[in-house]
Amino acid sequence: MHFRQLFEPDSSTFTYLLACPDTGVTALIDPVLETVDRDLEVLQSMGLTLDFAVETHIHADHITGAQRLKQATGCQIAGPALDEIPCRDVGLREGEPFKLGSITLNPLFTPGHTDTHHAYLLDHHGLKLLFSGDALLIESCGRTDFQSGDAHVLYHSIQDKFFSLPDETLVYPAHDYEERRITTIGQEKLRNPRLGKGRSEAEFVKIMHDMDLPYPRKIDFAVPGNEQCGACPDNVPEEMRGLCEASRQG
Numbered sequence: 001m002h003f004r005q006l007f008e009p010d011s012s013t014f015t016y017l018l019a020c021p022d023t024g025v026t027a028l029i030d031p032v033l034e035t036v037d038r039d040l041e042v043l044q045s046m047g048l049t050l051d052f053a054v055e056t057h058i059h060a061d062h063i064t065g066a067q068r069l070k071q072a073t074g075c076q077i078a079g080p081a082l083d084e085i086p087c088r089d090v091g092l093r094e095g096e097p098f099k100l101g102s103i104t105l106n107p108l109f110t111p112g113h114t115d116t117h118h119a120y121l122l123d124h125h126g127l128k129l130l131f132s133g134d135a136l137l138i139e140s141c142g143r144t145d146f147q148s149g150d151a152h153v154l155y156h157s158i159q160d161k162f163f164s165l166p167d168e169t170l171v172y173p174a175h176d177y178e179e180r181r182i183t184t185i186g187q188e189k190l191r192n193p194r195l196g197k198g199r200s201e202a203e204f205v206k207i208m209h210d211m212d213l214p215y216p217r218k219i220d221f222a223v224p225g226n227e228q229c230g231a232c233p234d235n236v237p238e239e240m241r242g243l244c245e246a247s248r249q250g
Contacts, residue, residue, distance in 0.1 A: 001103055001124055004042060005172065005181060008032040011062040011218070012177045015039065016131055018122070019048050020101025027052040027078075027100050029120065029131050030174050031065035033230055033243050039065065040072060052090070052100070055079035056133030056174060057117040058226045060147050060219040063240075067230035077229050080107070082116035087229035092118060108161045110135045112154020113142030119161070128169040130185070136162050137173045138183045139192050144208050146216065147223065151208035155201045163189055 002019035011032065017039075019026040026048045031039055043050055050073040053066035057080065066077045067087070078098070081091025092098055094109040098120070105120040113134045120131040134142035136158055144151040162171075167186030190196050194207050216222075224233045232244030 002026075002046060002048070004046075006035065006039065006042065008035045008062065010034065012175045013059075013062055014172065014174055014176065014181075016172060017042065017046075017048075018100060018103060018105075019046070020103045023101030024048060025051050025099075025101035025103070027054050027105075028065075028069065029054045030056055030059070030133070031069055033063040033065045033068060033232075033240075036065040036068045036072070036243075039069070043073075049073065050075040053077050054092075054098075054105075054120070055088075055226075056119060056131070057114045058083060058085075058147070058223060059134075060216050060222050061175075062218060063222050063225040063232065063236075064230040067228070068243075070229075080109075080116045080118045082109075083227075085227060085229065087231075092120075094118070105131075110154075110157040110161050111148075112144060112150055112152075112157045113147075115148035115150070115153075117142075117157075121165075128165060130162065130165065130169050130171045131174075132162065132171050133174045136171060136188060136192075138171075138176050138178075138180045139188070141192070141194055143211075143213060143216075145211070145213060146219065151205040152201060154208075155195070155204045158195055163195075 004017040006015040013032050015031050016029040053069045076089035078090035079088050081093050092107045094107050098105040108119045110117050110119045119133050122129040165185050169185040171183045221233050221236045
């Protein structure tokens with residue numbers, strides 16, 4: 001399997017490149033508009049052609065690069081079917097494996113950060129890799145105070161879907177804000193200050209409700225943009241308009 005972990009610093013977003021070594025079928029998980037040109041250069045340097053841009057959820061902290069990647073490469077856009085977004089080509093559902101050549105992504109319905117959030121579990125020769133989206137981060141988790149978030153629901157998503165996986169499962173989150181790149185299920189069960197060491201649902205909910213986080217600075221244009229697979233709404237900031245124009249032009 002070809003694998004690359006790529007980073008966008010403004011939103012601290014990880015994008016993941018996966019490619020089947022046998023067929024060349026290639027996907028980018030959670031691409032970002034600002035780094036589309038970089039992603040295209042990485043693909044070219046590896047001799048790969050993009051087949052799928054895959055979303056874990058409708059993001060509130062950046063505009064996805066999916067639409068622009070589709071314009072540039074002809075790839076298909078995939079994401080949770082529950083979002084019911086017409087611009088997506090492939091709807092992903094738990095219990096329906098998503099094939100990338102010889103690679104299989106197993107969608108896991110993990111609501112709580114958003115009500116349609118999905119993570120993707122990959123078994124690579126017996127080693128499990130979890131692309132956890134915003135649900136589980138490194139010694140943290142996604143917010144639950146906006147965009148259909150629910151702390152009770154997220155607690156059960158993590159406990160039932162993630163913490164039931166083997167401890168050695170590698171966890172690749174959609175974000176990290178402290179220059180970390182990877183964790184494991186075992187580490188999160190032990191060290192996560194919100195969820196680790198058997199924290200109860202009531203304890204977790206109180207932690208999440210007491211966080212008093214600032215209003216997400218990109219949410220007002222990111223959410224409507226991502227509901228259109230990366231189209232830029234009229235209220236996008238001036239500094240992003242060049243990227244938006246490039247997306248419109250293809």
